[in-house]
Amino acid sequence: MIHIWETPAWPNFSYNAAAIEPALAAAMRAIGEVAGLKAGLGSDDLEEFNRRQLVQEALSSFEIEGVTLNAAEIEASVIASLKHRERAALDRRSDAIVALMLSARGSASALDAKTLCEWHRLLFHGIEVEDLGQWRRFDIEIVRSAVAGSPDVIYKGLPPDRVDAEMGRFLSWLNNEITLALPARAAIAHLWFESIHPFSDGNGRIGRAIVEHIFATAQPLPFSLSRQIERDKRGYYTALQEGRKETQGQIEATPFVIWFLEALAAAADYARQEALFVVRRNRLFAQKAKVLNARQIKVLQLLFDQGEERVEMGLSAKFYRKMSKTSAPTATRDLGAMEKAGVLLRSEAGGRSTHYKVLY
Numbered sequence: 001m002i003h004i005w006e007t008p009a010w011p012n013f014s015y016n017a018a019a020i021e022p023a024l025a026a027a028m029r030a031i032g033e034v035a036g037l038k039a040g041l042g043s044d045d046l047e048e049f050n051r052r053q054l055v056q057e058a059l060s061s062f063e064i065e066g067v068t069l070n071a072a073e074i075e076a077s078v079i080a081s082l083k084h085r086e087r088a089a090l091d092r093r094s095d096a097i098v099a100l101m102l103s104a105r106g107s108a109s110a111l112d113a114k115t116l117c118e119w120h121r122l123l124f125h126g127i128e129v130e131d132l133g134q135w136r137r138f139d140i141e142i143v144r145s146a147v148a149g150s151p152d153v154i155y156k157g158l159p160p161d162r163v164d165a166e167m168g169r170f171l172s173w174l175n176n177e178i179t180l181a182l183p184a185r186a187a188i189a190h191l192w193f194e195s196i197h198p199f200s201d202g203n204g205r206i207g208r209a210i211v212e213h214i215f216a217t218a219q220p221l222p223f224s225l226s227r228q229i230e231r232d233k234r235g236y237y238t239a240l241q242e243g244r245k246e247t248q249g250q251i252e253a254t255p256f257v258i259w260f261l262e263a264l265a266a267a268a269d270y271a272r273q274e275a276l277f278v279v280r281r282n283r284l285f286a287q288k289a290k291v292l293n294a295r296q297i298k299v300l301q302l303l304f305d306q307g308e309e310r311v312e313m314g315l316s317a318k319f320y321r322k323m324s325k326t327s328a329p330t331a332t333r334d335l336g337a338m339e340k341a342g343v344l345l346r347s348e349a350g351g352r353s354t355h356y357k358v359l360y
Protein backbone atom coordinates (compact mmCIF):
# COMPACT_ATOMS: atom_id res chain seq x y z
CA MET A 1 0.00 0.00 0.00
CA ILE A 2 1.35 3.45 -0.93
CA HIS A 3 0.65 6.04 1.76
CA ILE A 4 -0.11 9.63 0.91
CA TRP A 5 3.15 10.90 2.42
CA GLU A 6 5.02 8.71 -0.06
CA THR A 7 3.49 10.59 -3.00
CA PRO A 8 4.44 13.97 -4.53
CA ALA A 9 1.03 15.26 -3.38
CA TRP A 10 2.19 15.38 0.25
CA PRO A 11 1.31 17.70 2.03
CA ASN A 12 -0.76 19.66 -0.50
CA PHE A 13 -4.14 19.31 1.16
CA SER A 14 -6.85 20.93 -0.95
CA TYR A 15 -10.60 20.88 -1.43
CA ASN A 16 -13.23 21.88 -3.94
CA ALA A 17 -14.39 25.30 -2.73
CA ALA A 18 -17.70 25.17 -4.62
CA ALA A 19 -18.50 21.71 -3.31
CA ILE A 20 -17.98 22.65 0.33
CA GLU A 21 -19.77 26.02 0.09
CA PRO A 22 -23.27 24.91 1.24
CA ALA A 23 -21.87 22.95 4.20
CA LEU A 24 -19.54 25.84 5.10
CA ALA A 25 -22.38 28.36 5.05
CA ALA A 26 -24.59 26.07 7.14
CA ALA A 27 -21.83 25.47 9.71
CA MET A 28 -21.04 29.17 10.03
CA ARG A 29 -24.71 30.02 10.38
CA ALA A 30 -25.22 27.34 13.07
CA ILE A 31 -22.14 28.45 15.01
CA GLY A 32 -23.30 32.07 14.82
CA GLU A 33 -26.73 31.12 16.14
CA VAL A 34 -25.27 29.43 19.23
CA ALA A 35 -22.95 32.37 19.82
CA GLY A 36 -25.95 34.72 19.54
CA LEU A 37 -27.97 32.68 21.98
CA LYS A 38 -25.04 32.63 24.39
CA ALA A 39 -24.77 36.38 24.20
CA GLY A 40 -28.34 36.60 25.48
CA LEU A 41 -27.75 34.37 28.54
CA GLY A 42 -27.45 35.85 32.01
CA SER A 43 -24.10 35.40 33.74
CA ASP A 44 -25.17 32.37 35.82
CA ASP A 45 -26.72 30.64 32.82
CA LEU A 46 -23.67 31.46 30.73
CA GLU A 47 -21.31 30.03 33.32
CA GLU A 48 -23.36 26.87 33.56
CA PHE A 49 -23.58 26.54 29.77
CA ASN A 50 -19.81 27.00 29.38
CA ARG A 51 -19.09 24.53 32.14
CA ARG A 52 -21.40 21.94 30.59
CA GLN A 53 -19.77 22.30 27.19
CA LEU A 54 -16.25 21.95 28.62
CA VAL A 55 -17.15 18.88 30.66
CA GLN A 56 -18.92 17.40 27.66
CA GLU A 57 -15.95 18.02 25.39
CA ALA A 58 -13.56 16.24 27.78
CA LEU A 59 -15.90 13.30 28.31
CA SER A 60 -16.70 12.89 24.63
CA SER A 61 -13.17 13.26 23.31
CA PHE A 62 -12.13 10.39 25.58
CA GLU A 63 -15.29 8.43 24.87
CA ILE A 64 -14.43 8.41 21.15
CA GLU A 65 -11.35 6.45 22.14
CA GLY A 66 -13.38 4.12 24.33
CA VAL A 67 -12.15 5.68 27.59
CA THR A 68 -14.82 6.61 30.10
CA LEU A 69 -13.76 9.42 32.38
CA ASN A 70 -15.34 10.11 35.73
CA ALA A 71 -17.85 12.87 34.91
CA ALA A 72 -18.01 14.18 38.48
CA GLU A 73 -14.21 14.46 38.69
CA ILE A 74 -14.01 16.29 35.38
CA GLU A 75 -16.75 18.67 36.45
CA ALA A 76 -14.98 19.34 39.76
CA SER A 77 -11.73 20.04 37.90
CA VAL A 78 -13.50 22.35 35.44
CA ILE A 79 -15.06 24.31 38.29
CA ALA A 80 -11.74 24.51 40.16
CA SER A 81 -9.85 25.56 37.03
CA LEU A 82 -12.36 28.22 36.06
CA LYS A 83 -12.15 29.66 39.56
CA HIS A 84 -8.37 29.55 39.87
CA ARG A 85 -7.07 29.92 36.36
CA GLU A 86 -3.50 30.42 37.50
CA ARG A 87 -3.49 27.25 39.62
CA ALA A 88 -0.41 25.19 38.83
CA ALA A 89 -0.91 22.04 40.89
CA LEU A 90 -2.42 19.09 39.04
CA ASP A 91 -3.71 16.88 41.78
CA ARG A 92 -5.68 14.48 39.63
CA ARG A 93 -5.59 13.34 36.02
CA SER A 94 -8.86 15.17 35.49
CA ASP A 95 -7.11 18.43 36.50
CA ALA A 96 -4.47 17.80 33.85
CA ILE A 97 -7.06 17.02 31.17
CA VAL A 98 -8.96 20.21 31.97
CA ALA A 99 -5.69 22.17 31.96
CA LEU A 100 -5.08 20.87 28.43
CA MET A 101 -8.55 21.88 27.30
CA LEU A 102 -8.28 25.35 28.80
CA SER A 103 -4.87 25.77 27.21
CA ALA A 104 -6.30 24.78 23.82
CA ARG A 105 -9.32 27.06 24.18
CA GLY A 106 -7.58 29.90 25.90
CA SER A 107 -4.38 30.63 24.07
CA ALA A 108 -4.85 32.73 21.01
CA SER A 109 -1.11 32.71 20.32
CA ALA A 110 0.64 30.66 17.66
CA LEU A 111 0.83 26.95 18.26
CA ASP A 112 4.27 25.39 18.55
CA ALA A 113 5.83 21.97 19.06
CA LYS A 114 6.59 22.71 22.70
CA THR A 115 2.92 23.39 23.46
CA LEU A 116 1.76 20.26 21.67
CA CYS A 117 4.28 18.15 23.60
CA GLU A 118 3.09 19.78 26.81
CA TRP A 119 -0.50 18.84 25.89
CA HIS A 120 0.69 15.26 25.40
CA ARG A 121 2.23 15.32 28.85
CA LEU A 122 -1.02 16.66 30.34
CA LEU A 123 -3.13 14.10 28.50
CA PHE A 124 -1.17 11.23 29.99
CA HIS A 125 -0.58 12.75 33.41
CA GLY A 126 0.12 9.88 35.81
CA ILE A 127 -0.15 7.30 33.05
CA GLU A 128 2.61 5.34 31.46
CA VAL A 129 2.95 5.94 27.75
CA GLU A 130 5.84 5.67 25.33
CA ASP A 131 7.62 8.87 24.38
CA LEU A 132 5.69 11.02 26.80
CA GLY A 133 5.83 14.69 25.90
CA GLN A 134 7.79 14.14 22.68
CA TRP A 135 7.28 12.94 19.12
CA ARG A 136 7.14 9.17 18.79
CA ARG A 137 10.35 7.38 17.89
CA PHE A 138 8.76 4.34 16.25
CA ASP A 139 6.47 3.49 13.33
CA ILE A 140 2.77 3.66 13.97
CA GLU A 141 -0.08 1.99 12.13
CA ILE A 142 -3.80 2.58 12.22
CA VAL A 143 -5.59 -0.69 12.01
CA ARG A 144 -9.15 -1.75 11.54
CA SER A 145 -9.90 -4.98 13.31
CA ALA A 146 -10.76 -7.59 10.74
CA VAL A 147 -13.84 -9.69 11.38
CA ALA A 148 -11.59 -12.72 11.28
CA GLY A 149 -7.87 -13.12 11.01
CA SER A 150 -5.25 -10.43 11.45
CA PRO A 151 -6.20 -6.75 11.65
CA ASP A 152 -6.16 -4.62 8.49
CA VAL A 153 -3.63 -1.83 8.37
CA ILE A 154 -5.57 1.07 6.90
CA TYR A 155 -2.96 3.75 7.34
CA LYS A 156 0.58 4.24 8.51
CA GLY A 157 1.71 7.50 10.11
CA LEU A 158 4.78 9.27 8.78
CA PRO A 159 8.12 7.55 9.52
CA PRO A 160 9.50 8.76 12.87
CA ASP A 161 12.57 10.37 11.33
CA ARG A 162 10.32 12.69 9.28
CA VAL A 163 7.92 13.65 12.07
CA ASP A 164 9.83 16.63 13.47
CA ALA A 165 10.32 18.30 10.09
CA GLU A 166 6.76 17.56 8.97
CA MET A 167 5.32 18.89 12.21
CA GLY A 168 7.39 22.03 11.64
CA ARG A 169 5.88 22.38 8.16
CA PHE A 170 2.38 21.74 9.51
CA LEU A 171 2.73 24.30 12.33
CA SER A 172 4.17 26.89 10.02
CA TRP A 173 1.14 26.46 7.70
CA LEU A 174 -1.23 26.55 10.67
CA ASN A 175 0.17 29.75 12.09
CA ASN A 176 0.45 31.57 8.78
CA GLU A 177 -2.57 30.43 6.80
CA ILE A 178 -5.11 33.24 6.80
CA THR A 179 -7.01 32.85 3.58
CA LEU A 180 -9.24 29.91 4.46
CA ALA A 181 -12.46 30.28 6.42
CA LEU A 182 -11.83 29.14 9.99
CA PRO A 183 -13.96 25.95 9.88
CA ALA A 184 -12.24 24.84 6.65
CA ARG A 185 -8.81 25.58 8.14
CA ALA A 186 -9.72 23.55 11.23
CA ALA A 187 -10.83 20.63 9.05
CA ILE A 188 -7.62 20.60 7.02
CA ALA A 189 -5.49 21.01 10.15
CA HIS A 190 -7.17 18.06 11.84
CA LEU A 191 -6.78 15.82 8.81
CA TRP A 192 -3.16 16.87 8.31
CA PHE A 193 -2.25 16.32 11.96
CA GLU A 194 -3.93 12.90 12.03
CA SER A 195 -2.12 12.00 8.83
CA ILE A 196 1.24 12.70 10.49
CA HIS A 197 0.17 10.98 13.73
CA PRO A 198 3.17 12.43 15.60
CA PHE A 199 2.59 10.92 19.05
CA SER A 200 2.74 7.40 20.36
CA ASP A 201 -0.86 7.72 21.55
CA GLY A 202 -3.45 10.42 22.04
CA ASN A 203 -3.30 11.72 18.46
CA GLY A 204 -7.08 11.77 18.17
CA ARG A 205 -7.55 13.75 21.37
CA ILE A 206 -4.74 16.21 20.68
CA GLY A 207 -5.96 16.60 17.10
CA ARG A 208 -9.35 17.60 18.44
CA ALA A 209 -7.71 20.02 20.89
CA ILE A 210 -5.98 21.63 17.88
CA VAL A 211 -9.43 22.20 16.38
CA GLU A 212 -10.46 23.92 19.62
CA HIS A 213 -7.32 26.05 19.46
CA ILE A 214 -7.95 27.16 15.89
CA PHE A 215 -11.43 28.38 16.72
CA ALA A 216 -10.13 30.03 19.90
CA THR A 217 -7.86 32.26 17.82
CA ALA A 218 -11.10 34.00 16.80
CA GLN A 219 -13.72 32.81 19.27
CA PRO A 220 -13.75 29.51 21.19
CA LEU A 221 -16.22 26.97 19.84
CA PRO A 222 -19.37 27.46 21.89
CA PHE A 223 -20.11 23.73 21.97
CA SER A 224 -18.58 20.29 22.06
CA LEU A 225 -17.56 19.00 18.64
CA SER A 226 -16.29 15.74 20.11
CA ARG A 227 -19.76 14.82 21.27
CA GLN A 228 -20.91 14.99 17.67
CA ILE A 229 -17.89 13.00 16.49
CA GLU A 230 -18.68 10.40 19.10
CA ARG A 231 -22.19 10.10 17.67
CA ASP A 232 -20.80 9.40 14.23
CA LYS A 233 -17.51 7.69 14.95
CA ARG A 234 -17.76 5.44 11.95
CA GLY A 235 -18.39 8.43 9.69
CA TYR A 236 -15.40 10.23 11.29
CA TYR A 237 -12.98 7.38 10.64
CA THR A 238 -14.30 6.84 7.12
CA ALA A 239 -14.01 10.56 6.34
CA LEU A 240 -10.40 10.67 7.61
CA GLN A 241 -9.55 7.81 5.33
CA GLU A 242 -11.54 9.14 2.34
CA GLY A 243 -10.13 12.65 2.64
CA ARG A 244 -6.69 11.69 1.44
CA LYS A 245 -6.99 10.75 -2.21
CA GLU A 246 -4.16 11.85 -4.45
CA THR A 247 -5.22 13.78 -7.56
CA GLN A 248 -2.92 15.78 -9.82
CA GLY A 249 -0.31 16.53 -7.20
CA GLN A 250 -2.92 17.46 -4.59
CA ILE A 251 -4.48 15.68 -1.66
CA GLU A 252 -8.19 15.87 -2.36
CA ALA A 253 -9.64 16.45 1.10
CA THR A 254 -13.18 17.49 0.11
CA PRO A 255 -14.96 14.45 1.63
CA PHE A 256 -13.36 15.06 5.00
CA VAL A 257 -13.96 18.81 4.93
CA ILE A 258 -17.65 18.32 4.15
CA TRP A 259 -18.02 15.69 6.85
CA PHE A 260 -16.31 18.00 9.35
CA LEU A 261 -18.49 21.00 8.45
CA GLU A 262 -21.64 18.94 8.76
CA ALA A 263 -20.47 17.69 12.15
CA LEU A 264 -19.90 21.29 13.26
CA ALA A 265 -23.41 22.29 12.19
CA ALA A 266 -24.97 19.29 13.94
CA ALA A 267 -22.96 19.98 17.12
CA ALA A 268 -24.09 23.61 17.04
CA ASP A 269 -27.74 22.64 16.61
CA TYR A 270 -27.48 20.36 19.60
CA ALA A 271 -25.81 23.04 21.71
CA ARG A 272 -28.47 25.56 20.75
CA GLN A 273 -31.09 23.16 22.00
CA GLU A 274 -29.14 22.78 25.24
CA ALA A 275 -28.86 26.52 25.76
CA LEU A 276 -32.61 26.84 25.22
CA PHE A 277 -33.14 24.10 27.78
CA VAL A 278 -31.13 26.04 30.38
CA VAL A 279 -33.14 29.19 29.64
CA ARG A 280 -36.50 27.42 29.82
CA ARG A 281 -35.56 25.61 33.02
CA ASN A 282 -34.44 28.78 34.75
CA ARG A 283 -37.55 30.63 33.64
CA LEU A 284 -39.68 27.88 35.22
CA PHE A 285 -37.83 28.08 38.53
CA ALA A 286 -37.90 31.87 38.55
CA GLN A 287 -41.62 32.04 37.79
CA LYS A 288 -42.75 29.28 40.13
CA ALA A 289 -40.30 29.57 43.03
CA LYS A 290 -42.86 31.32 45.22
CA VAL A 291 -45.61 28.75 44.79
CA LEU A 292 -43.45 25.63 45.22
CA ASN A 293 -42.28 24.14 48.51
CA ALA A 294 -38.75 22.87 49.18
CA ARG A 295 -39.65 19.25 48.35
CA GLN A 296 -41.18 20.18 45.03
CA ILE A 297 -38.20 22.31 44.08
CA LYS A 298 -35.77 19.57 45.06
CA VAL A 299 -37.50 16.93 42.92
CA LEU A 300 -37.68 19.26 39.94
CA GLN A 301 -34.00 20.10 40.32
CA LEU A 302 -33.08 16.42 40.44
CA LEU A 303 -35.11 15.83 37.32
CA PHE A 304 -33.62 18.77 35.43
CA ASP A 305 -30.10 17.74 36.45
CA GLN A 306 -30.60 14.64 34.34
CA GLY A 307 -31.00 16.68 31.16
CA GLU A 308 -33.65 17.52 28.63
CA GLU A 309 -34.41 13.99 27.48
CA ARG A 310 -35.17 12.92 30.99
CA VAL A 311 -37.34 15.97 31.67
CA GLU A 312 -39.32 15.24 28.51
CA MET A 313 -40.11 11.81 29.93
CA GLY A 314 -41.95 13.51 32.79
CA LEU A 315 -42.38 12.07 36.25
CA SER A 316 -44.57 9.59 38.06
CA ALA A 317 -45.99 9.66 41.56
CA LYS A 318 -43.61 6.85 42.41
CA PHE A 319 -40.58 8.87 41.22
CA TYR A 320 -41.78 11.85 43.21
CA ARG A 321 -42.15 9.78 46.40
CA LYS A 322 -38.72 8.28 45.95
CA MET A 323 -36.95 11.54 45.21
CA SER A 324 -38.65 13.56 47.91
CA LYS A 325 -38.51 10.68 50.40
CA THR A 326 -42.03 11.41 51.46
CA SER A 327 -45.25 9.49 52.13
CA ALA A 328 -47.81 8.69 49.43
CA PRO A 329 -50.42 11.18 50.70
CA THR A 330 -47.86 14.03 50.84
CA ALA A 331 -46.64 13.18 47.37
CA THR A 332 -50.20 13.20 46.04
CA ARG A 333 -50.81 16.57 47.67
CA ASP A 334 -47.55 18.04 46.30
CA LEU A 335 -48.24 16.75 42.82
CA GLY A 336 -51.79 18.07 42.87
CA ALA A 337 -50.51 21.49 43.91
CA MET A 338 -47.92 21.47 41.11
CA GLU A 339 -50.65 20.62 38.64
CA LYS A 340 -52.73 23.52 39.91
CA ALA A 341 -49.74 25.84 39.65
CA GLY A 342 -49.31 24.90 36.00
CA VAL A 343 -45.95 23.17 36.54
CA LEU A 344 -47.23 19.69 35.76
CA LEU A 345 -49.83 18.28 33.45
CA ARG A 346 -51.39 14.98 34.45
CA SER A 347 -51.47 12.40 31.67
CA GLU A 348 -54.57 10.43 30.69
CA ALA A 349 -53.51 7.29 32.52
CA GLY A 350 -54.73 7.39 36.11
CA GLY A 351 -54.32 5.29 39.24
CA ARG A 352 -50.92 3.87 40.20
CA SER A 353 -49.37 4.75 36.86
CA THR A 354 -50.30 8.43 37.04
CA HIS A 355 -47.78 10.31 35.01
CA TYR A 356 -47.05 13.99 34.72
CA LYS A 357 -45.56 16.08 31.97
CA VAL A 358 -43.41 19.00 33.07
CA LEU A 359 -44.60 22.31 31.62
CA TYR A 360 -41.67 24.61 31.01
Ligand SMILES: Nc1ncnc2c1ncn2[C@@H]1O[C@H](COP(=O)(O)OP(=O)(O)OP(=O)(O)O)[C@@H](O)[C@H]1O
Nearest residue numbers: 065142155194195200201202203204205237240241
Ligand atom coordinates in the same frame (compact mmCIF):
# COMPACT_ATOMS: atom_id res chain seq x y z
N1 LIG B 1 -7.61 6.44 8.64
C1 LIG B 1 -7.14 7.31 9.50
N2 LIG B 1 -6.14 8.14 9.16
C2 LIG B 1 -5.64 9.05 10.03
N3 LIG B 1 -6.09 9.18 11.28
C3 LIG B 1 -7.07 8.38 11.68
C4 LIG B 1 -7.66 7.42 10.81
N4 LIG B 1 -8.61 6.76 11.50
C5 LIG B 1 -8.62 7.30 12.75
N5 LIG B 1 -7.72 8.27 12.86
C6 LIG B 1 -7.41 9.15 14.01
O1 LIG B 1 -6.57 8.46 14.90
C7 LIG B 1 -7.07 8.59 16.23
C8 LIG B 1 -6.55 7.43 17.05
O2 LIG B 1 -5.15 7.64 17.23
P1 LIG B 1 -4.46 7.54 18.68
O3 LIG B 1 -4.69 6.19 19.21
O4 LIG B 1 -3.07 8.01 18.68
O5 LIG B 1 -5.30 8.65 19.39
P2 LIG B 1 -6.04 8.51 20.77
O6 LIG B 1 -6.58 9.87 21.06
O7 LIG B 1 -5.20 7.92 21.83
O8 LIG B 1 -7.10 7.45 20.38
P3 LIG B 1 -7.21 5.91 20.90
O9 LIG B 1 -7.37 5.98 22.36
O10 LIG B 1 -8.37 5.41 20.10
O11 LIG B 1 -6.00 5.13 20.56
C9 LIG B 1 -8.58 8.68 16.03
O12 LIG B 1 -9.24 9.27 17.11
C10 LIG B 1 -8.67 9.54 14.79
O13 LIG B 1 -8.53 10.90 15.13
